[in-house]
Amino acid sequence: MNSADGVSTKDKPQAREPAPRVAPLEVHASAPALGWYSDTVHFGEIWERPILDKRQRSIVTVAALIARSHYAQLTGHFNRALKHGLTPTEVVEVVTHLAFYAGWPCAISAVRVMQEVFNSHQILAETVNQSLSRVGLAAEPSDADPDGLAPRCAALDEYTDRLVDGDLWKRTELLPKCRSLATIACLVAQGEVEMLRKEAVRGMQNGLSADELYEAGLHLAFYVGWAKAERAVSVFRRAAIS
Amino acid sequence: MNSADGVSTKDKPQAREPAPRVAPLEVHASAPALGWYSDTVHFGEIWERPILDKRQRSIVTVAALIARSHYAQLTGHFNRALKHGLTPTEVVEVVTHLAFYAGWPCAISAVRVMQEVFNSHQILAETVNQSLSRVGLAAEPSDADPDGLAPRCAALDEYTDRLVDGDLWKRTELLPKCRSLATIACLVAQGEVEMLRKEAVRGMQNGLSADELYEAGLHLAFYVGWAKAERAVSVFRRAAIS
Amino acid sequence: MNSADGVSTKDKPQAREPAPRVAPLEVHASAPALGWYSDTVHFGEIWERPILDKRQRSIVTVAALIARSHYAQLTGHFNRALKHGLTPTEVVEVVTHLAFYAGWPCAISAVRVMQEVFNSHQILAETVNQSLSRVGLAAEPSDADPDGLAPRCAALDEYTDRLVDGDLWKRTELLPKCRSLATIACLVAQGEVEMLRKEAVRGMQNGLSADELYEAGLHLAFYVGWAKAERAVSVFRRAAIS
Numbered sequence: 001m002n003s004a005d006g007v008s009t010k011d012k013p014q015a016r017e018p019a020p021r022v023a024p025l026e027v028h029a030s031a032p033a034l035g036w037y038s039d040t041v042h043f044g045e046i047w048e049r050p051i052l053d054k055r056q057r058s059i060v061t062v063a064a065l066i067a068r069s070h071y072a073q074l075t076g077h078f079n080r081a082l083k084h085g086l087t088p089t090e091v092v093e094v095v096t097h098l099a100f101y102a103g104w105p106c107a108i109s110a111v112r113v114m115q116e117v118f119n120s121h122q123i124l125a126e127t128v129n130q131s132l133s134r135v136g137l138a139a140e141p142s143d144a145d146p147d148g149l150a151p152r153c154a155a156l157d158e159y160t161d162r163l164v165d166g167d168l169w170k171r172t173e174l175l176p177k178c179r180s181l182a183t184i185a186c187l188v189a190q191g192e193v194e195m196l197r198k199e200a201v202r203g204m205q206n207g208l209s210a211d212e213l214y215e216a217g218l219h220l221a222f223y224v225g226w227a228k229a230e231r232a233v234s235v236f237r238r239a240a241i242s
Numbered sequence: 243m244n245s246a247d248g249v250s251t252k253d254k255p256q257a258r259e260p261a262p263r264v265a266p267l268e269v270h271a272s273a274p275a276l277g278w279y280s281d282t283v284h285f286g287e288i289w290e291r292p293i294l295d296k297r298q299r300s301i302v303t304v305a306a307l308i309a310r311s312h313y314a315q316l317t318g319h320f321n322r323a324l325k326h327g328l329t330p331t332e333v334v335e336v337v338t339h340l341a342f343y344a345g346w347p348c349a350i351s352a353v354r355v356m357q358e359v360f361n362s363h364q365i366l367a368e369t370v371n372q373s374l375s376r377v378g379l380a381a382e383p384s385d386a387d388p389d390g391l392a393p394r395c396a397a398l399d400e401y402t403d404r405l406v407d408g409d410l411w412k413r414t415e416l417l418p419k420c421r422s423l424a425t426i427a428c429l430v431a432q433g434e435v436e437m438l439r440k441e442a443v444r445g446m447q448n449g450l451s452a453d454e455l456y457e458a459g460l461h462l463a464f465y466v467g468w469a470k471a472e473r474a475v476s477v478f479r480r481a482a483i484s
Numbered sequence: 485m486n487s488a489d490g491v492s493t494k495d496k497p498q499a500r501e502p503a504p505r506v507a508p509l510e511v512h513a514s515a516p517a518l519g520w521y522s523d524t525v526h527f528g529e530i531w532e533r534p535i536l537d538k539r540q541r542s543i544v545t546v547a548a549l550i551a552r553s554h555y556a557q558l559t560g561h562f563n564r565a566l567k568h569g570l571t572p573t574e575v576v577e578v579v580t581h582l583a584f585y586a587g588w589p590c591a592i593s594a595v596r597v598m599q600e601v602f603n604s605h606q607i608l609a610e611t612v613n614q615s616l617s618r619v620g621l622a623a624e625p626s627d628a629d630p631d632g633l634a635p636r637c638a639a640l641d642e643y644t645d646r647l648v649d650g651d652l653w654k655r656t657e658l659l660p661k662c663r664s665l666a667t668i669a670c671l672v673a674q675g676e677v678e679m680l681r682k683e684a685v686r687g688m689q690n691g692l693s694a695d696e697l698y699e700a701g702l703h704l705a706f707y708v709g710w711a712k713a714e715r716a717v718s719v720f721r722r723a724a725i726s
């Protein structure tokens with residue numbers, strides 16, 4: 001008996017086969033139950049669920065780790081992301097995208113970890129196809145306020161329109177659907193429910209299904225804690241209905 | 243004059259005895275006022291208040307530090323936790339419990355710090371009585387949905403029922419009251435008010451008094467900042483009334 | 485054409501002069517678009533906007549970095565803060581202030597970084613004018629509850645009145661307006677909307693204009709992510725009207 005939405009019965013302690021060890025050895029040595037939950041449930045079960053593929057799960061995971069400054073885990077998950085088929089260009093673009101949503105310090109620190117992983121794979125900077133020819137082009141100021149007389153309170157809105165929506169989201173280094181996955185994972189990790197609601201809607205316009213959103217919520221429970229995941233799923237429920 | 247709920251007059255600068263230095267020397271050298279607040283108020287007064295004993299304060303502190311990835315402070319507070327009477331088994335179980343509430347990366351990184359502290363005390367893995375014989379047993383899938391046809395949006399709820407409430411909370415390595423203290427401290431640290439409300443109620447069912455909840459809120463003000471503590475206390479007020 | 489509230493056209497890729505490189509070299513090498521956004525928009529444009537001067541932007545930045553434990557970026561920004569005219573005494577006081585709003589672990593870890601920066605500038609402890617003669621004086625317990633019979637639920641309120649509002653905010657090492665900037669940046673970084681509302685009002689009483697608040701929100705978008713900045717600006721809108 002095996003339920004797609006539930007906890008699988010295989011690898012239960014009663015009749016357990018030697019499970020592949022995914023969690024670090026020190027976790028198994030010091031905290032055996034945590035090791036068991038890690039290998040059997042977290043990696044053995046959640047990562048294997050079919051609704052999101054491993055490439056998508058890597059985007060979600062890397063975005064959540066960057067948003068929460070979990071650099072110790074980021075090395076391993078950049079490696080997994082490359083193994084799961086993300087191109088170096090896509091990895092660089094996820095980090096670039098997150099500068100805006102997680103904040104500059106998160107992204108700048110992630111670049112350091114990323115560069116080490118790229119070095120270990122002998123990925124050269126030349127192979128990263130992140131062209132500068134497009135950057136900032138869409139961020140042209142409009143003619144609407146040539147003299148800068150717009151009220152100060154609208155300054156952030158203007159940057160959102162031109163720089164984030166008008167420039168960053170238009171970049172072709174990452175598909176809009178993947179960009180939405182990274183954004184949504186970041187907002188779940190931050191507990192930013194209000195913007196999450198809007199980005200869940202944009203995500204569905206970019207091709208994410210409601211099932212994929214729920215699955216991202218379940219996946220993130222293991223990375224950002226149960227409370228933030230439950231709040232996210234409740235946002236997705238309302239977004240999916242409307 | 244000395245008020246149990248207020249700021250004590252002893253160790254005031256006017257007539258100060260040489261206070262025991264708890265804050266690191268560099269804090270006293272570089273930021274003397276912070277050193278004074280640390281020794282006189284934070285450690286000299288808050289940690290000494292009677293409503294929560296030091297064992298409980300250690301659980302609250304360690305949980306908050308793990309939830310916020312404050313590994314630099316975690317070494318000292320794992321040491322204090324052992325000194326205050328937490329067994330190694332209980333420490334391991336607090337970390338395991340927090341994997342679910344703070345997220346896996348927080349717990350995995352905490353294991354590394356914990357192992358170093360255990361090594362320094364020559365605590366062997368064999369003395370940690372964290373049996374694997376029980377783990378996952380309660381996480382049996384129910385017969386309610388043998389074909390995995392439950393809607394995807396309910397997947398997280400199922401994992402909550404079976405894995406978190408049905409398995410993790412049933413483990414006997416940590417008393418339910420201590421498990422509640424760790425959970426509540428984690429949720430306060432995360433600012434997760436919605437789940438905090440539910441866990442405050444579960445905490446009172448597990449034997450926490452309203453006074454202990456308020457005191458945990460005051461204690462946490464010094465670890466996670468005043469704003470998150472104020473929101474927590476206002477949640478506890480409503481939970482204690484109902 | 486150049487809009488004070490928008491994205492400037494100078495330094496656009498079409499006709500770009502060699503821009504001063506502010507972002508680390510490795511960012512330009514590994515993530516060129518992020519390097520471009522960093523130098524041209526973040527440092528070349530946002531930091532140069534006139535509504536907040538660089539001294540104020542340094543207070544906002546340092547407070548946000550401390551609140552989010554971004555120690556890798558803190559070294560550079562402590563250096564910038566000194567260059568922008570903050571005195572060592574003011575820097576120490578910002579860190580001390582944040583112990584209460586960001587939590588002790590954030591402040592204690594920041595002291596370490598600060599001390600290294602001070603050492604590199606040969607700033608001696610003696611030059612820091614953070615007198616202990618005043619600390620804790622205002623925190624005298626009132627006569628209202630000499631026997632400590634006040635309900636436990638009010639303990640945090642008492643500490644707020646005496647220790648935070650009555651003592652910390654009265655310290656003269658930092659002007660109230662600067663103290664408000666640091667507090668507000670910390671609360672935006674934490675997503676603590678409820679207390680942010682109150683502190684925006686106190687900030688305006690301390691001399692912050694509505695325009696300065698909005699500008700701090702825009703500045704913080706680049707340090708704590710777009711979502712927290714948008715929520716902050718919406719709080720400021722309501723605070724500025726009332």
